[in-house]
Structure formats: C-alpha cells, structure tokens
Amino acid sequence: MMTTTTPVKAEARNLSFFYNGGNHALKGVNMPLYENKITALIGPSGCGKSTFLRCFNRMHDLYPGNKYEGQIVMHPDNTNILEKSVDPIEVRMRISMVFQKPNPFPKSIYENVAYGLRVRGENNKRMLDDKVEEALKGAALWNEVKDRQQDLAFNLSGGQQQRLCIARALATDPEIMLFDEPTSALDPIATANIEELMSELKNKLTILVVTHNMQQAARVSDYTAYMYLGELMEYGDTDTIFTRPTRKETEDYITGKFG
C-alpha cells in the first residue's frame, strides 16, 4: 500500500452498516481518506458505494431503523462521527454532499447558495453576498449567473444546476465533500467541467467520489477503492489500481469483463 506522509483526513474503521430490514450492506470496511486528495469509489451496482458515502454525513439517520457499527474518525480532532453523542447536524456542517441528480431548492440561485449559511443563522447581507460570490466562483458558475442571481434555480441547465449544488455545498467551507455519481445525469461537456472543478476543489478540501465511469475515476482521483458486495476488495493509489491491480476481480471490473 501507500508509503506516503500525506495526512489522513478521515478514516473508516471496521465500518459495518445495516439497513432497516437488517440488510447487511457494509461489512467491516477499513479505508482512509487522504487530505486534499480525491478518493474514487468504484464497484458494480448494489455493492454499497452510496451506502458507504452516506455514512460520512450520517444521511442514514434520516430513516428509522438503520444501524452503523464501527467508526468513522475525523482528523485532526479524532472525533468518531458515528458516535451517538455527535449531532448529525454538526457532522453535516463539516462534511457536505453533492447528489447524483442535481437537487436545487425551489428558490433563487442566490438563496440556494446562501441556504447553508442561513440555516446556521447567518443573515448579514454583506457577509452572505461575499460568501455566495465566493462559492459561485469556486464552482465556476459565477460568470454565467452573476447578473441573474435572483432567477429561479430551476431555470438553469442540468450542468449549471449541478455546479450550483456544488456552490451550495462549498458556501459553508466544508472539510470534506462527498459526490455520489455527480456526472451521471450530465452530458460530456458538463461532465468535463465538473471533473475539472473537482481537481481544483481538492486544493481546499478532501473529496470522496462514487463513480461508475472508469475513465473518470482514472482521470480525477488520486486513490481508488474497489468495493464488492459490501466489502472493500482493493484500495490503493489510482495508478496502481488501474495498471497493476493485485486482485483478479478488480482487474476484471476495471477492464469491463465484469460488472
């Protein structure tokens, strides 16, 4: 594995997850997320990628009966964010998420981006204006929308909406950003924009991205994890995984022989 001094931002330790019915969707996953790096999560449909990702912002807490076991430890403070005593809202303030399908709110472009700050009680207009501008610039959307920030977000194109969702997630200065197949609903040009954006964003934060697109994983990520049936089968730096995977299953999946 890696012999590097890159600091670890967060790590899953022996993480298991059970859906309501008892479906054992994650089985003892151990995996680091390196700081200011992009980690890609690949694997066949239903292997548990989204389930794993959504543990990081405690999204599963929204539905009754779901159960976590093990830990996700965040650094440098060493907090286990799955601990019952940790408020999921606190976790979501540190770790934000971009979804598969753009899901803007029924509000203006401006209010979409300001949302995370508003729910934290921020109402200072100057402060919000600055933050919104900064986030829209960070999401490479500023030039396209700066003159129509009061327009309804639904009027943007799909790719713009996804960048708006990235801006929204950025506005609160998260430490980690989760992406669940962020480009699967987008055309190739919008996809290339988002990929480029992710590569820029990693200078500021740590990224975990689920993707079904092998080229995308190879292009954007620094580390790659291959999951199968709820288990982490192989993990390493992306070059190694894509050129010299140690396991036959990984190679078969990457080369498209399987999955």
Next chain:
Amino acid sequence: MLAALSAVFTTVAIVGILLYESYGFFEHVALKDFLTDTVWTPLFENPRYGILPLVSGTLTITGVALMIAIPIGTISAIYLSEFASHKVRETVKPILELLEGVPTIVFGYFALLFITPLLQKIFPGLPTFNMLSPGIVVGIMIIPYIASVSEDAMRAVPMSMREGSYAMGATRFQTAIRVVTPAAISGIVAAYILGISRAIGETMVVAIAAGQQPNLTFNPMESAATITAYIVQVAMGDLPHGSIGYQSIFAAGLVLMLMTLTLNLIGHMTRKKFSERY
C-alpha cells in the same frame, strides 16, 4: 366511459337550465339593479333584486371559515407530512377522510346548538343567528380537506430535495418550512382555492345557523343569508314554476356557479403547474 359521458351530459344540462331560467329572470330585472341594488327581497310585495347582500353574506362566512381552516389545515399538513411517524399518519389520514364524509346538516346543528351558545358566553350580545358560528364550523369542516390536499402536495416533493436540505445541516423544522413548503406551494395554494370554493358552496350549516335574512354587511356578529342558503330556503317553499321568485334562485345559482367555477379553474391551473415540476 358511460359514466364520464353521463357526467358531462348532466353538467351541460344543469348549466343549460341555469342559463335558461336566469334568462327569464333578467327579462324582468335589469342587470344593473341585480348587481348594484343593496336589498334582496324577491318574495316581498315590493320585490328588490340586489344580489349584493347574498354575496356579502357568502364572503363573510367564507372569510371566517378560511381564518380557521387555512392556519390549522396548513399546520396539520406540515405536521402530518414532515413530522408524524408512519403510524400516526396512517391513523390520522383515514379519520380526516371520515370527517369529510359527515353530513353537513350535522355540522349545521353543531353550529346552532353548540358553537353559538359557546360564543354567546364570550360575546353576550351575539344574536342566536349570526355568521360567526357557521363561519367557524364551515372552517372546521374544510380543515380535513385543506390538510389532506396540502399533505398530498408536500408528500409529492421528492425525497432528494429534503436530503439536499438535511445535507446542508438544516434541521427537520427548517427543511419543512424553507424547502418542502415552498416546493409544494402551488399544491397548497390549490388546496386553499378548492377549500374556498367548498366554503362558498356550503349550504346547510349556513341555512341553519346564520338566520335567513339577506343583510348587506361584513360583520360576522350579525345574521345574514348566503347565496346557497337563499336557494334552499326558496327551493323548499312552494313557489309557482316560472314565477320571478322561482327564477331568482337560478340567477343566484348562476352567480354562485361563476364564483366557484373561477376558483376551481385557478385551483386546477396552479395544481397543474405544480405537477409539471417533478
């Protein structure tokens, strides 16, 4: 298909009769008098045909009803859709639907025999027949309707939108108020509008508890009559077919139909706009 055809046929027939009899009415009564006179006494010796007192009664009772039904109905919908557990929701919804089916005459006597005496304890000068009591009761009647239609609209908001809000660190309350409610707003407004048209069309409660005196006032503490109350009152009497008094109920009915038709059109348009979004 047959059912749909017969519904269309019935509707056309009703509208036809309304128009035909109203035409007879307006041969005797100038439209200007109908719309501007302030007294409605078609059955008196010296009849006057101003529809305004009936319209004011209708609007006052509807207004009182909405002040009750909109806040309570909306809050109930938000609670049921966003806060109640599955079990609570599955228990409450059928009860709401059951309430919608209670015969309105029951509500009428509830207003007259229970709410009015109660209100008279608070407002000693309140006459036995007044608009406040039936207004409140009509409001109670349409709460289930507003609540269940609004709740449907809120439940139709995709989960992904709520998740987006939670993922930004919002609480359940913030998500309900700032994201789900605006996302469902056109459905909620449609529920209000359909609720209003039901309040306008409500007959029995008003006929029983408001008194049957057409009265040009917007003061809910007074007695008055509404369009529908007038229609039942006259229809239950034995006016000769073809007399002007008989025709007056069709002219009143036409006004009622135009009011509810307009509201229903607006309601369905907002609703359609809302269903297109997802």
